[in-house]
Amino acid sequence: MSVWQNAQKWLDERFGLHELREFMEHKTVPQHRYSHWYFFGGMTLFLFGIQVATGILLLLYYRPSPNEAYESVQYIMTQVRFGWLIRSIHSWSANLMIFTAAVHMFSVFFLKAYRKPRELTWLSGMLLLFLALGFGFSGYLLPWNTLSFFATKVGTDIAGQAPIIGKWILVFLRGGEDVTGATLTRFFGFHVAVLPGIATVLLAIHILLVQRFGMSVPPSVEAEWQATPSARHEMRFFPNFLLRELMAWYVALAILGGLAAFKPWELGVKADPFAPAPPGIRPEWYFMFMFQTLKMIPAKIWFLEGELLGILTFGLAFLLWVLLPFFDRGRGGRAQRFIVGAGVFALAYVVVMTFYAYVAK
Amino acid sequence: MRMSPSSSGEPGPSGASKGKRRVREQRTKLACVVKRCRAGHPGAGGVLGALFVWCCLFSLAALSLEAQAKNSCLDCHSKFDPPLGINAEDFGSSVHAQKGLLCTSCHGGDSSSDDMERAMSKAAGFRGHIERSQVPALCGKCHSDAAYMRGFNPSLRTDQFSQYQTSMHGKMLARGDTHVAVCVDCHTAHTIHPPNDPRSSVYPANVAQTCAHCHANAEYMKGYKIPTNQFALYSTSVHHDAIAVRGDLSAPTCSTCHGSHGAAPPGVASVERVCATCHVFQQQLFDSSPHKVAFAAMGAAGCITCHGNHAIQHPTDDSIGTANTAFCVKCHVDGDAGYTAAATIHTGLLKLNQEIERSDEILGRAQNAGVEVGPTILALSEARDDLTKARVATHSATPETVQQDTQAGLKVTDKAWQAGQVAMRELKYRRQGLAVSVAAILLVLVALALLIRKIETPSPGETR
Numbered sequence: 001m002s003v004w005q006n007a008q009k010w011l012d013e014r015f016g017l018h019e020l021r022e023f024m025e026h027k028t029v030p031q032h033r034y035s036h037w038y039f040f041g042g043m044t045l046f047l048f049g050i051q052v053a054t055g056i057l058l059l060l061y062y063r064p065s066p067n068e069a070y071e072s073v074q075y076i077m078t079q080v081r082f083g084w085l086i087r088s089i090h091s092w093s094a095n096l097m098i099f100t101a102a103v104h105m106f107s108v109f110f111l112k113a114y115r116k117p118r119e120l121t122w123l124s125g126m127l128l129l130f131l132a133l134g135f136g137f138s139g140y141l142l143p144w145n146t147l148s149f150f151a152t153k154v155g156t157d158i159a160g161q162a163p164i165i166g167k168w169i170l171v172f173l174r175g176g177e178d179v180t181g182a183t184l185t186r187f188f189g190f191h192v193a194v195l196p197g198i199a200t201v202l203l204a205i206h207i208l209l210v211q212r213f214g215m216s217v218p219p220s221v222e223a224e225w226q227a228t229p230s231a232r233h234e235m236r237f238f239p240n241f242l243l244r245e246l247m248a249w250y251v252a253l254a255i256l257g258g259l260a261a262f263k264p265w266e267l268g269v270k271a272d273p274f275a276p277a278p279p280g281i282r283p284e285w286y287f288m289f290m291f292q293t294l295k296m297i298p299a300k301i302w303f304l305e306g307e308l309l310g311i312l313t314f315g316l317a318f319l320l321w322v323l324l325p326f327f328d329r330g331r332g333g334r335a336q337r338f339i340v341g342a343g344v345f346a347l348a349y350v351v352v353m354t355f356y357a358y359v360a361k
Numbered sequence: 362m363r364m365s366p367s368s369s370g371e372p373g374p375s376g377a378s379k380g381k382r383r384v385r386e387q388r389t390k391l392a393c394v395v396k397r398c399r400a401g402h403p404g405a406g407g408v409l410g411a412l413f414v415w416c417c418l419f420s421l422a423a424l425s426l427e428a429q430a431k432n433s434c435l436d437c438h439s440k441f442d443p444p445l446g447i448n449a450e451d452f453g454s455s456v457h458a459q460k461g462l463l464c465t466s467c468h469g470g471d472s473s474s475d476d477m478e479r480a481m482s483k484a485a486g487f488r489g490h491i492e493r494s495q496v497p498a499l500c501g502k503c504h505s506d507a508a509y510m511r512g513f514n515p516s517l518r519t520d521q522f523s524q525y526q527t528s529m530h531g532k533m534l535a536r537g538d539t540h541v542a543v544c545v546d547c548h549t550a551h552t553i554h555p556p557n558d559p560r561s562s563v564y565p566a567n568v569a570q571t572c573a574h575c576h577a578n579a580e581y582m583k584g585y586k587i588p589t590n591q592f593a594l595y596s597t598s599v600h601h602d603a604i605a606v607r608g609d610l611s612a613p614t615c616s617t618c619h620g621s622h623g624a625a626p627p628g629v630a631s632v633e634r635v636c637a638t639c640h641v642f643q644q645q646l647f648d649s650s651p652h653k654v655a656f657a658a659m660g661a662a663g664c665i666t667c668h669g670n671h672a673i674q675h676p677t678d679d680s681i682g683t684a685n686t687a688f689c690v691k692c693h694v695d696g697d698a699g700y701t702a703a704a705t706i707h708t709g710l711l712k713l714n715q716e717i718e719r720s721d722e723i724l725g726r727a728q729n730a731g732v733e734v735g736p737t738i739l740a741l742s743e744a745r746d747d748l749t750k751a752r753v754a755t756h757s758a759t760p761e762t763v764q765q766d767t768q769a770g771l772k773v774t775d776k777a778w779q780a781g782q783v784a785m786r787e788l789k790y791r792r793q794g795l796a797v798s799v800a801a802i803l804l805v806l807v808a809l810a811l812l813i814r815k816i817e818t819p820s821p822g823e824t825r
Contacts, residue, residue, distance in 0.1 A: 077733035084733065085791075239816065247809050254802045261795035264731030 037107035047097035064188035069144035091265035113216035149271035292357035524623035594672035633663030682707030716774035723781030
């Protein structure tokens with residue numbers, strides 16, 4: 001008996017590995033014309049893993065204080081071996097992760113994978129997406145450059161517009177009235193401790209729920225399968241699906257490498273809190289559709305302030321979106337068409353406003 | 362601002378007869394206005410209305426925090442055209458009105474009386490029109506009284522009148538030439554603002570225009586035998602560019618070099634000291650240079666022999682050396698020591714400049730490609746500082762002094778160039794690394810695809 005076989009036997013006796021092996025051998029994934037959308041969830045998970053790994057490496061050198069943050073990132077990029085690569089991959093991977101998470105969300109929406117019994121899977125996924133946005137917002141400030149400093153100022157200002165609790169949110173986020181060193185240490189704390197802690201728990205719940213209920217089959221495919229049971233196809237999760245997923249991960253890795261080598265993430269100029277805000281301040285691309293809307297909204301609509309109305313509308317829209325599985329109870333006809341229409345509108349709105357924001361500057 | 366005699370509130374002798382005729386016309390008009398005022402408003406309703414308005418105005422006046430002294434002069438003079446007319450709003454904005462001074466402070470009389478005869482009576486000290494020759498003394502009456510001026514602005518100088526008496530303007534006025542500038546020509550008479558107020562005719566950015574009002578007027582300056590192109594020349598200068606285009610109020614204007622109240626051309630001996638009020642190092646280096654003695658022997662003034670006076674241009678590295686554009690070749694010829702020194706200095710400056718540009722270029726390329734070279738770019742600014750110092754050191758006219766700075770700069774550029782090359786090698790390494798990684802990833806992808814195909818291909822006799 002080889003050492004490997006001995007080790008397997010030893011573990012099997014204690015942990016029942018054969019049950020896990022058996023489970024893996026029998027786990028299947030539905031195979032149909034929309035199966036490729038399944039990969040985006042896995043890709044998001046892979047990119048999250050990259051974030052954790054590169055984030056830990058950056059943590060070895062990063063110093064979260066206004067006097068040292070910029071210099072430490074500069075040190076990482078110039079002096080630390082492969083520091084430029086790690087920092088660049090961390091930044092690009094963050095953006096790609098939000099992109100793949102958004103694609104995953106919209107695919108779940110349009111394939112109606114959120115319906116009973118997967119309401120909580122959708123809910124945990126949505127919370128994970130918000131957490132990813134929180135990661136992006138908090139991480140953006142950490143290099144302490146001019147663009148991130150003023151974007152954080154504008155971003156927290158917008159959060160401060162929320163009714164009743166706005167002021168409290170602003171002070172809580174900034175650690176005071178203004179964006180200062182206190183904001184930086186606070187954002188650092190959110191970015192490397194608070195958010196990862198919550199994300200890990202939510203991610204575990206999300207994956208467990210996916211595992212518990214299996215992959216959803218879109219209603220149209222399900223109807224076809226019920227009509228023609230021979231048309232039903234399933235793929236073994238291990239190794240067939242996992243190998244395909246692995247291919248998707250490698251593609252993501254190649255894209256990341258290319259971006260890091262040809263478009264390394266810029267460091268910019270160190271933030272000067274006393275300097276006037278430079279022109280062209282803008283948040284990360286995934287906040288641009290909201291930023292552009294708030295910029296375009298009139299100052300006063302009826303008796304409400306335009307910006308406040310915009311924030312309230314976005315808040316309500318997000319709430320409805322999150323709670324979607326609880327009022328989409330599978331009723332056919334007009335209700336379904338309305339929900340699909342709302343989804344198409346939301347997607348088109350986000351895409352068009354994001355592009356418009358970059359064209360309009 | 363120096364007003365031309367025809368437009369000035371204080372007409373000069375050349376427009377005197379015309380001015381007197383206009384004064385007579387204005388007095389006739391004034392009498393009519395006063396008569397209309399005294400006639401009052403006809404009818405009882407008019408009386409009641411006037412009473413009501415008067416009561417309102419009285420209440421408002423009583424409510425005002427600061428009691429304003431009555432200034433009946435403006436009631437009439439604000440209705441006239443110049444020279445007797447005064448724009449009440451402009452006068453109200455002037456520093457004198459703001460400090461509570463009235464027309465009577467300069468012109469005498471009793472502004473509290475609505476009776477024209479009484480207001481402008483000799484008994485009330487009415488002086489009326491003030492002759493140009495009397496203006497400096499009149500202004501000096503207050504502005505030379507330190508105790509009095511302290512009550513308004515303790516830091517304000519009180520030597521303007523004594524300085525004026527030493528100026529070319531003051532000396533000529535004392536000789537009876539009333540054509541020359543007196544206080545009101547530069548400061549205006551009734552709309553005087555402090556020099557730090559952009560509306561002021563003596564605000565730094567406005568001074569050149571104010572001087573040019575007379576000094577660029579060939580007709581007006583006829584008879585003085587001095588050029589009238591100073592403003593045109595100054596407008597092309599680096600100093601004008603600094604103050605008028607870039608808004609640097611510390612940049613020199615006419616009064617910076619010539620003085621204001623004591624305005625006079627600086628003599629040959631004092632030119633260097635005038636320039637040195639700003640260009641300190643240049644003067645120190647010039648004083649230690651061989652040029653100091655040589656220029657003195659030639660009777661040439663320090664700075665302006667090379668740089669000129671009013672039309673001072675931004676010097677370039679070609680201003681020194683042996684090319685036609687160089688100042689040096691005005692005196693030096695091929696073969697003399699100065700000619701060789703000029704060539705050596707020029708070569709050193711050019712070399713450092715070229716090295717800075719070369720390092721800049723490679724670092725810029727590296728930065729655009731994403732290699733972080735920020736600290737090196739920052740370090741390269743030291744070489745720029747050295748180049749600036751070397752350019753200043755040219756005033757020593759000694760190659761060794763200039764070389765101290767150029768050599769220091771070249772050491773910095775050498776390091777920056779090396780760092781730029783390392784950055785470019787790093788960039789190449791990164792791209793090669795990427796190519797290898799992508800190739801490896803593609804191989805894995807192909808291997809995975811083959812593996813998937815293999816495990817999904819049914820073996821003979823097996824159905825999927």
